[in-house]
Amino acid sequence: MLNLHYAKGTVSIAVAIALEETGLAYTPVKVDFATADQTKPAFLKLNPKGRVPVLVTEQGQALTETGALLDYIAALTPELGLMPTNPEDAAHLRGVMYYLASTMHVAHAHKMRGSRWADQDSSIEDMKKKTPETMAACAAYVQSDCLRGDFVMGDSFSIADPYLFIVCNWLAGDGVPLADFPRIDAFMARMEARDSVKAIRAKGML
Ligand SMILES: N[C@@H](CCC(=O)N[C@@H](CS)C(=O)NCC(=O)O)C(=O)O
Structure with a gap:
């Protein structure tokens, strides 16, 4: 199962939408900006940049950068043609x-x-x-x-x-x-x- 660390309305939601499009199973994990969770040690251990999104893979790797995550999701689901081959x-x-x-x-x-x-x-x-x-x-x-x-x-x-x-x-x-x-x-x-x-x-x- 993939874990998506997100905050409402932020760029991380692009990744959530892409996951919904593919049907890949994922668990949304809320990062509360109101309490500055993204600046706390537990989150910084996951992403030293202190930003969302973070996508934790089934292998336990924490991936960051929206474009890279979207690319990754397209690569997991090549049959959907979400990334052109040309x-x-x-x-x-x-x-x-x-x-x-x-x-x-x-x-x-x-x-x-x-x-x-x-x-x-x-x-x-x-x-x-x-x-x-x-x-x-x-x-x-x-x-x-x-x-x-x-x-x-x-x-x-x-x-x-x-x-x-x-x-x-x-x-x-x-x-x-x-x-x-x-x-x-x-x-x-x-x-x-x-x-x-x-x-x-x-x-x-x-
Ligand atoms: N280049 C990064 C930028 C991520 C980013 O800046 N996310 C914002 C939300 S839109 C964030 O986490 N901000 C938290 C902060 O600045 O404390 C990406 O595209 O993933």
Whole structure:
């Protein structure tokens, strides 16, 4: 059985949605950010980075990094075709995931986690104020270059879609109206209609 260490609404939920899509059995293990569980020794032993998600495999290995976990889940279930076999298509999919990890997620983190990068209140305030602008720029790129069609890979659902869904789920709270990005808006509605997302909502993870 896989154990997924998660916090509600965070990027870790992309992994939960992917697990629901595959039907792989997993146990969700809640990490309570309200009590800063992610900073405590028991969790840091599992992930010294102090972040979710962590996926503990049946062999007892603690895997981290959302994109790597999604890749791993696709590799466990090759029959579902969640990762394209064509190298160029696979590079597009991974390019989207790397963009989300290195740019869009980081832009989002400037709103609430500015103390990672600065100490002065004025610097942290500045980063917070800039978030709607940087997230809107990310959304524009997602709409024009990441979504090849209904999904990241065009017609077919892939492992990148739950990742994109969760990161775009932060847009409204970051001051970016989804109505400004109709292709993302339609993608979000398509994702909400999937049984995997409904299951995650029913479990109170989103
Ligand atoms: N690059 C990592 C980032 C993980 C990450 O930053 N997770 C956030 C939640 S969205 C977290 O655990 N934050 C806890 C903290 O900053 O204390 C990944 O994609 O898995």
